[in-house]
Amino acid sequence: MFSYHRRFLFPIHIEHPDEKLAAVLANDFNGQDSEFASFAAYLFQSLHLPNSYLRDFLGMLAAEELGHWELIGVVIRKLGLNKLPQIGLPVDITSGQDNSKNTEKDIFQDIIPLLRKDEDSELKSKQRYLKLINSTNDTSLKKIFQFLAQRENIHQKLLNKIITLVSNEAGNEQFGEVIHEYRMSLRVIK
Secondary structure, three states: OOOOOOOOOOOOOOOOOOHHHHHHHHHHOOOOOOHHHHHHHHHHHHOOOOOHHHHHHHHHHHHHHHHHHHHHHHHHHHHOOOOOOOOOOOOOOOOOOOOOOOOHHHHHHHHHHHHHHHHHHHHHHHHHHHHHHOOOOOHHHHHHHHHHHHHHHHHHHHHHHHHHHHHOOOOHHHHHHHHHHHHHHHHOOO
């Protein structure tokens, strides 16, 4: 379940409007590797997992990705793009497999390719934000992109740990440690 708070993960101050950069961001706003696509993938995957720790971890990532999506949307508006981006559904958020007859262990192992895809998506997002840093002279915007790149990097590293835990059929305590590490990473956000 999500609750809405009108507080951004990072302050948004735009020094100089830049419609060209806004158009670039709007073009990626709903793409296959967008924050919204990550949100949808994490949420969908979490709804189909029997392991409550993994389900909670993916749910927390989904909530943060939705916050990133909102942040980028506000940046687009503040940069001066007054046309709303087209909103479409992200593609390929599942493996397309029918898990209805699989055992709990099968479903748990089937998540590994999806988690690897999630990890790759986080890497692409991080690289995109690092590239965007060089596309502007606006120091506040550079800080936003740096913040988002750092968060995507944290997600990528934690997903890698989760993949290892799933592969090794780890116990709930180890999944709980990753969730704790994720929560602690949120405490340093200023």
